[in-house]
Structure formats: C-alpha cells, structure tokens
Amino acid sequence: MLIVADENIPLVDSFFGDFGEIRRVSGRGLSAAEVRDADVLLVRSVTRVGRELLEGSRVRFVGTATIGTDHIDVDWLEQAGIRFASAPGCNANSVAEYVLSVLSAYAEKRGLEDWTELTVGIVGVGNVGGELAHKLERLGFEVRLCDPPRADLEGEDGPEFVSLEQALACDVVTLHTPLTRDQQHATYHMVGAEQLAGLTSDQLLVNAGRGEVIDTEALRARLDEPNPPLVALDVWEREPRIDPSLVDRIWIATPHIAGYSLEGKVQGTEMIYQALSKYLGLPVRKKSGQFLPEPALSKVAFTSAAEEADAIRVALRLCYDPRPDDGRLRTIMTGSAEERAAGFDRLRRNYPVRRECSSVTVQLKGSSKSLQDSFRAVGFKLKI
Numbered sequence: 105m106l107i108v109a110d111e112n113i114p115l116v117d118s119f120f121g122d123f124g125e126i127r128r129v130s131g132r133g134l135s136a137a138e139v140r141d142a143d144v145l146l147v148r149s150v151t152r153v154g155r156e157l158l159e160g161s162r163v164r165f166v167g168t169a170t171i172g173t174d175h176i177d178v179d180w181l182e183q184a185g186i187r188f189a190s191a192p193g194c195n196a197n198s199v200a201e202y203v204l205s206v207l208s209a210y211a212e213k214r215g216l217e218d219w220t221e222l223t224v225g226i227v228g229v230g231n232v233g234g235e236l237a238h239k240l241e242r243l244g245f246e247v248r249l250c251d252p253p254r255a256d257l258e259g260e261d262g263p264e265f266v267s268l269e270q271a272l273a274c275d276v277v278t279l280h281t282p283l284t285r286d287q288q289h290a291t292y293h294m295v296g297a298e299q300l301a302g303l304t305s306d307q308l309l310v311n312a313g314r315g316e317v318i319d320t321e322a323l324r325a326r327l328d329e330p331n332p333p334l335v336a337l338d339v340w341e342r343e344p345r346i347d348p349s350l351v352d353r354i355w356i357a358t359p360h361i362a363g364y365s366l367e368g369k370v371q372g373t374e375m376i377y378q379a380l381s382k383y384l385g386l387p388v389r390k391k392s393g394q395f396l397p398e399p400a401l402s403k404v405a406f407t408s409a410a411e412e413a414d415a416i417r418v419a420l421r422l423c424y425d426p427r428p429d430d431g432r433l434r435t436i437m438t439g440s441a442e443e444r445a446a447g448f449d450r451l452r453r454n455y456p457v458r459r460e461c462s463s464v465t466v467q468l469k470g471s472s473k474s475l476q477d478s479f480r481a482v483g484f485k486l487k488i
C-alpha cells in the first residue's frame with residue numbers, strides 16, 4: 105500500500121509505518137501526478153482535495169489531520185466512493201489555550217487586575233468554542249454563546265444562546281465557526297462592515313476559526329476609522345498570501361498556529377490512524393500518549409501568596425504566550441508577496457514545540473480553594 109502524506113503531519117512513520125510505503129510530500133500545491141498511484145492520502149488544511157486532485161487516481165481513503173474540512177470536497181469524495189476521515193476536536197484544547205493566553209495579554213494591556221471582569225462572546229460553540237466556554241465559566245467569566253445552528257437544533261434543551269449582535273456587544277468576541285458557504289447560517293464574511301461598525305476601542309475581536317469568516321477589506325477599513333477595536337487574528341483570508349497592511353493594523357497576528365500544541369497535532373495524526381485502521385479492518389495498536397516526549401517545562405512552583413495573586417496568568421504564559429508568535433510573523437512581512445507567503449508557511453513548518461497546560465504540574469502553597477479550582481479549570485495538574 106502506498107500512503108502519500110503531507111510532510112507536516114507529525115509521527116506519520118510511527119503511526120502508519122506498518123501499513124506500507126510512505127511518501128512525504130509538500131501539502132501546499134500537491135499535484136494530481138504526485139497522488140495518482142497512492143492508495144491512501146493524508147493531508148492537512150493546505151491541500152485542496154476533490155475531483156481535480158483525485159480523479160483517475162487509485163486513492164481509496166483520504167484523511168485530514170485537522171478539525172476543519174473546508175479544504176475537502178466531501179460530496180465529491182462520497183460520490184467517488186472514497187472513504188474520508190477528519191480529526192474532530194483533535195486540537196480544540198490547544199485553540200482554547202491560545203484564546204485564554206490572548207485574553208490574559210489583553211487584560212494586562214488594559215491594566216485589569218481581575219481578568220474575569222471581561223465579558224466574552226463565543227461565536228461557534230462546538231468542540232473549540234465549547235471547550236473555551238467551559239474553561240472560562242469555571243474561571244468565573246461571564247460568557248455569551250452564539251451558535252444559531254445549535255440553537256435551531258437544540259431549542260429549549262440546549263444552553264442559552266444569544267444572537268451574533270449580542271455576542272458582538274461583549275468586551276471580547278472570539279470566532280470559532282467552520283467556514284461554510286451556500287447554506288443556512290453560512291459563515292463566509294459573516295463579520296462584515298455592518299458588524300464591525302458596532303465594535304469600539306473598548307473591545308477585542310479574536311478570530312481563530314477561518315480567515316474568510318471576517319471580510320478583510322471591511323476590517324481594514326474599520327481599523328482606519330475612529331475608535332477601532334483591538335484585533336487578534338490567527339487565521340487570514342487567502343493564506344499564505346496574507347495582507348501585510350492588515351498585519352500592520354492589528355494587535356496580535358499569528359500564522360494559523362492556535363491549534364499547534366504538540367498534543368493537538370499528534371492527536372490529529374492518531375485520529376486519522378484510528379480511522380484508517382477501522383477502514384482496513386485492522387486493530388488500533390498505537391496511542392498518541394506513547395509518542396509524546398517529556399515536556400521541557402513540567403513543574404512550576406509558586407512559593408508565596410504574593411506570587412499567587414497573578415499565578416494563573418503567569419503559568420499560562422509560561423506554557424504559551426502569543427506575543428513571540430506575533431513578533432515572528434511581523435518579521436517576515438517584508439519582501440515580495442512570494443517571500444512573505446513562503447515565510448508564513450516556513451513559520452508554520454518550523455513551529456517550536458508547544459505543550460499544553462495539562463503537561464505541567466503547578467505547585468501551590470497555602471492557596472485558596474478558588475485559586476486551585478482556577479488552575480484546574482485551565483487544565484493544569486496541581487500539587488498542593
């Protein structure tokens with residue numbers, strides 16, 4: 105069996121080595137000729153998969169080691185009898201930790217002693233938005249949930265949902281929807297001039313879903329008007345050819361790495377390995393945990409009550425701080441459009457190892473029960 109796999113999927117040899125020959129390829133711009141003789145194709149979000157790539161090939165199984173599936177023509181794969189698997193939820197916790205870290209930096213920027221003073225509107229309450237809401241609510245934030253498809257489906261049985269307009273009235277609005285077009289509640293350019301007009305300089309807008317959910321031109325225009333909101337973008341329209349003039353105008357700019365914790369990436373590989381094993385009728389023998397190395401930072405100790413006052417945010421930042429990623433993206437925003445696009449992909453390909461909070465044990469001395477609960481809410485292990 106020949107498995108053609110994106111070179112940026114981690115641990116492909118460890119998970120898939122027993123199945124057959126593996127050929128690593130660059131996912132961006134993958135050609136039909138490169139996959140024609142493959143039986144299995146494993147991709148990430150940068151490869152468009154559909155008729156153009158696969159018609160006439162031997163491919164019978166396609167796996168994407170990502171949550172998002174907007175790069176896959178799922179209907180065509182089904183018609184063509186090609187089995188498809190994605191990795192729902194694989195890096196949801198990583199994205200939730202990214203947003204928490206952005207929130208922490210925002211509270212610091214605004215000089216807030218208590219970050220839970222901020223109200224947070226979550227748009228798209230699936231695996232990512234749901235995980236984020238869970239953490240924020242346990243931390244004591246007031247959270248508003250916006251998810252019209254879920255509201256339609258769950259009605260009175262679901263949680264209380266608000267409209268997009270109501271979510272956009274929160275101090276922080278964070279977008280976690282898939283990219284959809286031509287359907288009810290489509291998200292393409294869901295946040296456009298009208299929605300952006302209502303945001304003020306007292307607000308933060310975060311997008312860690314897909315770039316096309318915000319209308320870039322409208323955002324750039326809004327950021328040139330009086331009282332613009334602060335903006336943190338992890339995802340962009342037309343990646344990797346992102347708009348450098350937008351980068352200049354926003355507060356935090358990262359190269360689509362919110363989901364790039366090692367745990368999140370390896371779970372993505374594990375989930376498509378499980379799906380392929382099932383398709384082939386083979387037992388699932390490997391687990392992501394067996395391949396995760398010891399983290400470089402495994403313990404953080406707070407030894408005084410004074411330190412504990414800001415302990416959560418300090419610990420969170422030790423695990424992940426978006427500002428170095430922002431700095432790296434800004435340094436590659438020079439040169440030609442080609443050079444910038446190559447730089448964007450290079451930052452993603454060479455992304456440093458980032459571990460989730462669950463890989464760190466926090467030691468607290470004489471702390472309050474509520475502080476302990478907060479550490480647990482973020483995901484840290486605790487030693488009292």
Ligand SMILES: NC(=O)C1=CN([C@@H]2O[C@H](COP(=O)(O)OP(=O)(O)OC[C@H]3O[C@@H](n4cnc5c(N)ncnc54)[C@H](O)[C@@H]3O)[C@@H](O)[C@H]2O)C=CC1
Nearest residue numbers: 171172228229230231232251253281282289312313362363
């Ligand atoms: N920045 C990054 O690195 C990452 C980005 N993503 C993106 O985040 C998206 C969401 O991920 P999950 O939560 O795991 O997906 P999910 O499928 O579990 O949840 C998505 C939620 O969005 C809701 N939704 C759909 N249309 C909506 C609308 N018009 N308004 C409000 N809500 C709407 C759905 O009902 C669903 O509850 C993915 O599709 C992917 O595009 C995912 C992982 C990493």
Ligand SMILES: O=C(O)C(=O)[C@H](O)COP(=O)(O)O
Nearest residue numbers: 148149150170171172195363
């Ligand atoms: O899982 C998703 O959906 C994502 O957005 C991924 O984190 C993106 O990673 P790449 O597939 O673009 O490497």
